[in-house]
Amino acid sequence: MRWLERLRPWIFPALLLALAEVVLRQRASDALAPPSAALKSFVGLVADGALLQATAFTLGAAALGLLVASVLGVILGVLLGLSRRAADWSELSVELLRPVPSVALIPLAMLVFGFGLRMEVAVVAFAAFWPMLLLTQAAVRQVDPRLLEVSRVLELGPWDRALKIVLPACVPRLFVALRLGVAIALVVAVTVEIAANPNGMGYAMMIAQQSLDPAQMLAWLGWIGVVGFVVNAGALALQQSVARRMGAAP
Amino acid sequence: MAASLLEFDRVSIHLGGREILSPTSFEVGRGEFVCIVGPSGCGKTTLLRAAAGLLKAGGGAVRHSGQPVTAPSREIAFVFQDYGRALLPWRSVSGNVALALEAAGLPREQHAARIASVLQKVGLGAHAQKFPAQLSGGMQQRVQIARCLAQTPQLLMMDEPFGALDALTRQGLQDEVARLVRDEGLTVLFVTHDLEEAIYLGDRVIMLQAHPGPGRPSLARMLPVDIPYPRDQLATKEHPRFLALRRELFAFIEHGHALA
Numbered sequence: 348m349r350w351l352e353r354l355r356p357w358i359f360p361a362l363l364l365a366l367a368e369v370v371l372r373q374r375a376s377d378a379l380a381p382p383s384a385a386l387k388s389f390v391g392l393v394a395d396g397a398l399l400q401a402t403a404f405t406l407g408a409a410a411l412g413l414l415v416a417s418v419l420g421v422i423l424g425v426l427l428g429l430s431r432r433a434a435d436w437s438e439l440s441v442e443l444l445r446p447v448p449s450v451a452l453i454p455l456a457m458l459v460f461g462f463g464l465r466m467e468v469a470v471v472a473f474a475a476f477w478p479m480l481l482l483t484q485a486a487v488r489q490v491d492p493r494l495l496e497v498s499r500v501l502e503l504g505p506w507d508r509a510l511k512i513v514l515p516a517c518v519p520r521l522f523v524a525l526r527l528g529v530a531i532a533l534v535v536a537v538t539v540e541i542a543a544n545p546n547g548m549g550y551a552m553m554i555a556q557q558s559l560d561p562a563q564m565l566a567w568l569g570w571i572g573v574v575g576f577v578v579n580a581g582a583l584a585l586q587q588s589v590a591r592r593m594g595a596a597p
Numbered sequence: 598m599a600a601s602l603l604e605f606d607r608v609s610i611h612l613g614g615r616e617i618l619s620p621t622s623f624e625v626g627r628g629e630f631v632c633i634v635g636p637s638g639c640g641k642t643t644l645l646r647a648a649a650g651l652l653k654a655g656g657g658a659v660r661h662s663g664q665p666v667t668a669p670s671r672e673i674a675f676v677f678q679d680y681g682r683a684l685l686p687w688r689s690v691s692g693n694v695a696l697a698l699e700a701a702g703l704p705r706e707q708h709a710a711r712i713a714s715v716l717q718k719v720g721l722g723a724h725a726q727k728f729p730a731q732l733s734g735g736m737q738q739r740v741q742i743a744r745c746l747a748q749t750p751q752l753l754m755m756d757e758p759f760g761a762l763d764a765l766t767r768q769g770l771q772d773e774v775a776r777l778v779r780d781e782g783l784t785v786l787f788v789t790h791d792l793e794e795a796i797y798l799g800d801r802v803i804m805l806q807a808h809p810g811p812g813r814p815s816l817a818r819m820l821p822v823d824i825p826y827p828r829d830q831l832a833t834k835e836h837p838r839f840l841a842l843r844r845e846l847f848a849f850i851e852h853g854h855a856l857a
Contacts, residue, residue, distance in 0.1 A: 493682040496651060499669045501700035501748060511696065515687045593687035594728030 380562035389566035397551065402574060405540065405547035408464055409532040412471025416528060420476050421521065424483025425509060434484070441480070449474030449535050453543050463546065467539045474535040475528040482527070486520035487513055518593060522586040529582045533575055548574075602627045602784050603648060603752060607657035610643050617643045619809050620657060621816045630778060630785045632795035635805030636850060640815050641788045642756055644805070648786055649675045649754045661752070671701060674745035678757040680737040684729045690716065690740050691725040697747040711747060718777060719743045735766035742774070746781065753778065755787045759794070768830050771798060775828065792846045796822055796839055797830075804849055818849065 364382050371381035380388075392398040427434045452470050460466035490513055498508045540549025548571055555563035601624035610618040618640040625631050633641050646652040647659055650669040659666040661673065669675075677683040684693050691712045698708050716722050719739040729737050738758060745753060758774075759767040775798055778785050789795050795802045799822050806817040824838050833839055 491682050493677060493679065494685070496669075496675075496677075497683055497696075499651065500649065500671070500673070500675045501697055502669065502671050503700050507700070511699070512685070515685065518687070594689070594730055 376561070377559055378561055380565055382565075384562035385565040385569060388560070388562040389570065392563070392566060392570075398570065401546075401548045401551045402570070404464070405533075405536050405549065406574070406578070408467040408539075408547065409471055409529075409536040411464075412468045412536065413475050413525075413528050413532040415468065415472040416475035416479050416532075417525065419472075420479025420524075420528075421483050424480045425487055425513060425517075427480070428484040428487025429509070429513065441477075445477045445481075450538055450542065453539060457543060462544055467536060467544050467546070470539050471532050471535045475531050478527050478531065479524050482524035483517065483521060486517040486524070489520070490516045515593070519590060522582075522589065526579070526582045526586060529578055530575075533578060537571060601625065602629075602662060603786070604660040604663075605644075605648070605657070606660065608644075608647060608654045608659055609656040610640070610647055610652060611655045612643070618647070619813060619815045621805075621814045622657075623803060623816060623819065625784060625786060627784055628782055630775075630787065630798060630800045631803060632787045632789060632799035632801070633803045633805060634789060634792055634795045634846065634850075635815075635817075636807050637790065639805040639807040641790075641805055644815075645675075645754050645756050645786060645788050648752075649673045651675070671697075671748045672750055673752045673754060674748050674750035676738075676741055676745055676753065676755040676758045678760050680734065680741045680758075680761075681729070683741055684737060684744075686729050689726050689728055690721055690732070690743075693729070693740055694744050694747045697744045701748060715743045715747045718746060718780075719773070733766075735762050735770060738762065738770065739773075742777075746777070751784060753783045753785045755785060757789055758787075760790065767794075772830065774798070792850065793834065793843060796824070796842045796846070797828060797833060802842070802846065804846065820845065 368381045368383060371379055389398075427437060449470055452473055453466075456466045456469045460469060494512050494516055495508070498512045503511065536547065537549040540547040541553055544550060548567055552564055552567035552571070555561075555567060603625040605621055605623050607620040607622050608618065609616065609620045621644070633644065635641050643652060647654050648666070650659075650666045650673065653667065661670075666673070685696065688696065694712045694715055695708055698711055703711065712725065713722070716725055719742055721736065721739050721743060724732065724736065729740065732740065742758075755774075759770055762770065771794060777783075787795070787798060802820045802822060803816060804818040804820070805815045809815055809817070820842060822838075822842060824833060824836055824842075
């Protein structure tokens with residue numbers, strides 16, 4: 348019976364796909380294609396290497412942008428979390444810049460970096476930077492004051508206090524920030540490719556749409572969903588493994 | 598008392614505009630075990646935090662070996678009541694002890710031996726690699742005590758260290774702490790709300806009162822505990838002096854509550 352339990356979440360999507368197959372086979376359309384056609388198109392994309400190349404580009408850009416955002420966000424977040432004065436000085440700038448939609452930066456990024464990887468990385472980094480900054484700052488402020496007292500009684504210097512007490516104490520919350528960042532990075536990377544950058548999965552999907560090939564467009568769409576699912580599951584697994592290694596109760 | 602190690606000289610403390618501790622003076626001699634009792638809200642913990650330099654005295658001065666205490670130092674170790682919050686959950690037992698050694702700048706190659714010897718003393722020799730979440734409350738408190746021993750302090754401040762533990766664990770730890778303190782020659786200031794614990798452990802018991810009234814000190818009474826050592830959970834607690842002191846303390850606390 349256990350295998351039936353495991354199958355249960357797949358029943359609804361399978362039914363949906365079957366329904367789409369039946370309906371879309373009967374009325375041919377320029378906008379939609381039946382799942383079987385999308386699958387056939389997908390196999391073609393795998394075979395000619397287009398899938399791997401586009402996926403690698405999008406994931407690479409998202410990962411690089413997230414890396415930049417995380418490094419800057421965590422460093423500045425720790426600083427703003429520990430220093431009341433630094434937080435006061437920067438608050439207005441943060442609140443003015445943060446609401447700017449990251450997509451609105453595409454024209455600027457294009458002028459500065461031109462087409463290509465660097466422009467996409469820059470926009471992704473901008474989008475993911477703010478949640479990393481704010482969540483790190485909040486995490487630092489929520490470090491148990493008792494632990495800071497322990498560090499005072501032991502006369503730890505500011506450097507040791509940050510590295511041995513504050514940062515490790517923040518790790519669980521930093522991983523929540525990182526998972527949010529992963530999701531944002533992927534969305535923004537694909538958006539940039541759809542809007543401007545002639546690379547990656549988003550662009551490939553646009554090309555399929557413009558050449559009136561709904562099967563291929565849907566193949567890309569489904570694949571992007573799968574990639575997002577896998578990346579998020581990976582981030583969750585990483586978070587849980589780090590939590591275990593850091594002494595969290597099992 | 599020529600060799601006073603810790604001195605409270607008319608120390609008063611205000612927090613949020615309220616006087617928590619009214620001018621209080623007393624001295625603690627080297628090697629003494631002094632317990633502090635009093636009704637809740639009388640400033641026991643506040644006094645202890647001031648002694649450790651975690652709080653600044655509003656008036657008067659706290660002196661350690663004649664020098665004013667203005668900030669925390671490794672010379673004065675502090676055992677917090679909430680051991681769960683005072684340990685680093687991401688470090689193993691030995692890692693938590695190592696924090697004190699890292700803070701003191703002890704060369705790495707000496708860590709293992711020091712950690713082993715300190716854990717042996719608190720009976721955690723077999724649990725060095727475990728994480729705090731894998732230990733019982735009593736064992737977690739032992740880890741904190743081990744970390745405090747590892748910082749080789751002169752003074753040990755203990756803030757209701759056994760308050761959250763069950764009765765049996767508490768008795769076991771009382772005897773262990775009494776033995777450790779004697780072996781290491783530590784001077785202890787021990788806050789508790791358990792009057793019997795105070796008499797059982799203390800060379801002296803200081804009683805604080807809440808809201809002493811204008812111009813009067815928080816320190817209400819000071820009782821020497823003239824019960825011989827070594828003390829024993831059964832014999833000592835049936836000792837006539839123990840019972841007499843217990844009666845005296847209980848009467849005082851009742852009286853204090855009646856006033857408030």
